[in-house]
Amino acid sequence: MLDGPNFMLMAVLVVLLVLLLTKAGFSQSNDRDDNKNVPIAVFCGTNAVISVPNFIKNRNSTYNDLRMQILSQRVLYARAQALSAGDSVFAAAQCRNYLSVDQCVACFDAGVSELVNCTSGNGASVSFDNCFLRYEDFADFYNNPYVSEDANITPNVLCGDQSASQPTVFNQVVDGFLSDLKDATPKTSNFFVASKRQIAGGNATVYVTAQCIANINQATCQTCMDRAYDKLNDCLPNREGRFSDLGCFARYSDTPFFNDNQTMDITKVLKGHSSKSAIIGAAVGGVVLIFLILLSWFLYRSWKKSKKTEQAKFEGAIHYNYKDLQLATDNFSEENILGKGGFGEVFKAVLEDNNVVAVKKLLVQHARAKEEFENEVRLISNVHHRNLLRLLGWSIEESCLLLVLEYMPNGSLDRFLWGSKRGTLNWNQRYEIIFGIARGLAHLHDEFHVKIVHRDIKSSNILLSDDFKPKIADLGWQGFNLRTKPMLAPSLPGYTAPEYALHGVLSEKVDTYSFGIVVLEIISGRRSTDVGSDAQSTYYLLENTWKLYEKKIHIMVIDETLNLNRHEQEHVTKIIEIALLCTQSPASNRPTMSEVVLMLQEGQSLGKRQLTRPTFVTIKIGGFI
Numbered sequence: 001m002l003d004g005p006n007f008m009l010m011a012v013l014v015v016l017l018v019l020l021l022t023k024a025g026f027s028q029s030n031d032r033d034d035n036k037n038v039p040i041a042v043f044c045g046t047n048a049v050i051s052v053p054n055f056i057k058n059r060n061s062t063y064n065d066l067r068m069q070i071l072s073q074r075v076l077y078a079r080a081q082a083l084s085a086g087d088s089v090f091a092a093a094q095c096r097n098y099l100s101v102d103q104c105v106a107c108f109d110a111g112v113s114e115l116v117n118c119t120s121g122n123g124a125s126v127s128f129d130n131c132f133l134r135y136e137d138f139a140d141f142y143n144n145p146y147v148s149e150d151a152n153i154t155p156n157v158l159c160g161d162q163s164a165s166q167p168t169v170f171n172q173v174v175d176g177f178l179s180d181l182k183d184a185t186p187k188t189s190n191f192f193v194a195s196k197r198q199i200a201g202g203n204a205t206v207y208v209t210a211q212c213i214a215n216i217n218q219a220t221c222q223t224c225m226d227r228a229y230d231k232l233n234d235c236l237p238n239r240e241g242r243f244s245d246l247g248c249f250a251r252y253s254d255t256p257f258f259n260d261n262q263t264m265d266i267t268k269v270l271k272g273h274s275s276k277s278a279i280i281g282a283a284v285g286g287v288v289l290i291f292l293i294l295l296s297w298f299l300y301r302s303w304k305k306s307k308k309t310e311q312a313k314f315e316g317a318i319h320y321n322y323k324d325l326q327l328a329t330d331n332f333s334e335e336n337i338l339g340k341g342g343f344g345e346v347f348k349a350v351l352e353d354n355n356v357v358a359v360k361k362l363l364v365q366h367a368r369a370k371e372e373f374e375n376e377v378r379l380i381s382n383v384h385h386r387n388l389l390r391l392l393g394w395s396i397e398e399s400c401l402l403l404v405l406e407y408m409p410n411g412s413l414d415r416f417l418w419g420s421k422r423g424t425l426n427w428n429q430r431y432e433i434i435f436g437i438a439r440g441l442a443h444l445h446d447e448f449h450v451k452i453v454h455r456d457i458k459s460s461n462i463l464l465s466d467d468f469k470p471k472i473a474d475l476g477w478q479g480f481n482l483r484t485k486p487m488l489a490p491s492l493p494g495y496t497a498p499e500y501a502l503h504g505v506l507s508e509k510v511d512t513y514s515f516g517i518v519v520l521e522i523i524s525g526r527r528s529t530d531v532g533s534d535a536q537s538t539y540y541l542l543e544n545t546w547k548l549y550e551k552k553i554h555i556m557v558i559d560e561t562l563n564l565n566r567h568e569q570e571h572v573t574k575i576i577e578i579a580l581l582c583t584q585s586p587a588s589n590r591p592t593m594s595e596v597v598l599m600l601q602e603g604q605s606l607g608k609r610q611l612t613r614p615t616f617v618t619i620k621i622g623g624f625i
């Protein structure tokens with residue numbers, strides 16, 4: 001026990017030491033000084049924009065909005081969007097909770113200038129010690145930060161370059177602290193923790209903070225924090241470490257980076273933790289009891305871990321019970337049928353949480369189908385792109401294979417071209433649909449880690465979202481179907497590239513061809529296999545378009561329900577030529593989908609490229625079977 005004078009002396013020493021350390025901390029003027037807002041990670045995406053000036057205008061408008069919200073509402077998280085004329089921008093900014101509004105705005109401004117030259121694509125993010133800023137051309141990332149193709153951005157880790165003076169005890173304390181941080185952050189109401197802990201026996205204190213993006217769910221926050229914990233652990237025994245990802249930020253340092261009055265008691269959040277030490281404290285001599293508790297905890301941990309790795313393979317696609325889906329579709333009732341295709345029927349389903357999804361019942365009863373199915377789910381569940389229909393989950397019970405997919409209230413594109421909604425899409429909307437399909441295909445062909453050829457691009461496979469953005473459906477299942485049931489027709493005539501229809505030669509250019517046909521359908525409002533009623537068009541759409549092109553009057557292909565001005569007519573004419581380029585033979589004369597995206601985006605005309613007469617396939621459906 002310390003007596004009075006000694007205690008006083010000790011207290012003075014401690015205060016002096018704390019002052020010394022604090023001072024040393026704040027006066028350290030390296031590049032990573034918090035007040036300088038040096039970025040930890042910058043990502044500049046390449047999602048093509050339609051018009052750069054328009055995109056920049058929209059982006060500016062979201063920036064102004066975000067800044068206003070932070071300043072006037074005195075918030076540390078804000079969202080804004082600008083939707084004018086294509087190139088919509090959705091943006092969000094978040095600051096650490098221990099900052100003042102002024103510090104937050106300073107960091108936000110640093111983010112804005114960091115991304116100023118990032119104009120080649122709509123989609124970027126930057127993270128700092130103090131804040132995070134991100135924008136995309138879609139809104140899904142607000143609630144699901146890993147939704148897009150940008151999800152393959154790897155997390156960023158920055159370790160300091162100085163080792164702790166007492167590495168053993170430092171490692172031990174910080175490891176435990178980071179583990180608590182990872183457990184506590186998702187349990188807080190605002191996904192935020194700032195805390196400090198003394199290094200026992202030494203004279204240092206370690207400070208930690210973590211923050212998940214606002215509005216994501218707890219599980220996503222936890223996954224991100226688990227990753228943060230793993231990575232920051234690798235920094236030890238460095239005196240500091242930072243982790244930043246699309247879903248969360250975490251940092252530790254033995255130098256204070258927030259005020260003491262911002263510290264919170266992390267053990268309060270971890271209720272389970274504190275009661276466990278109480279049990280251990282009470283059960284002195286109850287060695288058996290402790291042993292049992294530790295054993296079951298250990299077993300629980302490893303069970304949880306194995307469950308987690310199992311799920312990780314499926315990146316977000318969830319396994320559903322057959323019974324639940326049966327209930328959600330009212331026992332697959334006739335009224336809930338959204339459509340029928342070569343693979344089976346699609347049903348509208350209302351899940352227990354009131355979310356509406358589409359459930360596809362695959363008509364496959366091959367013995368090896370189950371294994372194939374799982375492989376396919378594994379592949380497709382990793383594909384994330386706003387122009388590709390998302391696979392949300394699957395079910396494989398009662399010899400029934402079910403896919404749970406995004407529900408698109410507007411249904412398929414064909415309805416808007418020649419179906420019940422004919423004539424309701426204007427040219428701008430049609431152009432955005434063409435552009436979106438091209439981007440989705442370019443992603444499947446060139447941006448995903450394996451090349452996926454869709455093989456069944458047609459207007460009835462293009463679904464439209466609320467705001468008429470296209471999403472390509474039936475990814476991968478075409479191949480699945482071919483492998484399990486080789487007798488089924490590969491595709492509809494009228495859409496199928498000649499080398500594939502006649503000789504079964506498959507490459508991604510098969511999709512380019514079908515894309516060209518779909519573009520002609522979108523422009524003409526006619527089915528690819530329709531023959532016109534007037535004398536001039538007794539041919540299929542492609543052949544008819546070619547004949548008009550030869551006479552330089554391909555403008556006549558344009559849907560009569562479209563009322564176009566001169567400028568638009570010129571634009572459409574160019575797009576018809578791109579569509580014809582996509583249907584050239586041999587396949588090597590067709591552009592890749594990435595090239596198509598570029599041509600559309602830059603409003604390129606064919607330039608030096610000469611079009612030749614496409615090969616017309618006029619085989620009837622019977623010819624395929």
Ligand SMILES: *[C@@H]1O[C@H](CO)[C@@H](O)[C@H](O)[C@H]1NC(C)=O
Pocket residue numbers: 053056057060
């Ligand atoms: C965007 O805002 C910045 C600064 O507010 C300004 O310098 C720039 O001209 C703006 N750009 C456009 C396209 O409005």
Ligand SMILES: *[C@@H]1O[C@H](CO)[C@@H](O)[C@H](O)[C@H]1NC(C)=O
Pocket residue numbers: 113114115116117
């Ligand atoms: C943006 O580009 C300008 C002109 O090339 C350059 O001076 C500036 O440093 C760049 N800014 C960033 C943040 O890269």
Ligand SMILES: *[C@@H]1O[C@H](CO)[C@@H](O)[C@H](O)[C@H]1NC(C)=O
Pocket residue numbers: 165166201202203
């Ligand atoms: C206390 O900190 C100083 C440097 O600040 C260090 O040299 C010393 O070893 C530390 N004392 C102990 C007991 O760890």
Ligand SMILES: *[C@@H]1O[C@H](CO)[C@@H](O)[C@H](O)[C@H]1NC(C)=O
Pocket residue numbers: 259260261262
């Ligand atoms: C926390 O401490 C800082 C500096 O000591 C002070 O400026 C600030 O007002 C304090 N905040 C609160 C909420 O007490």
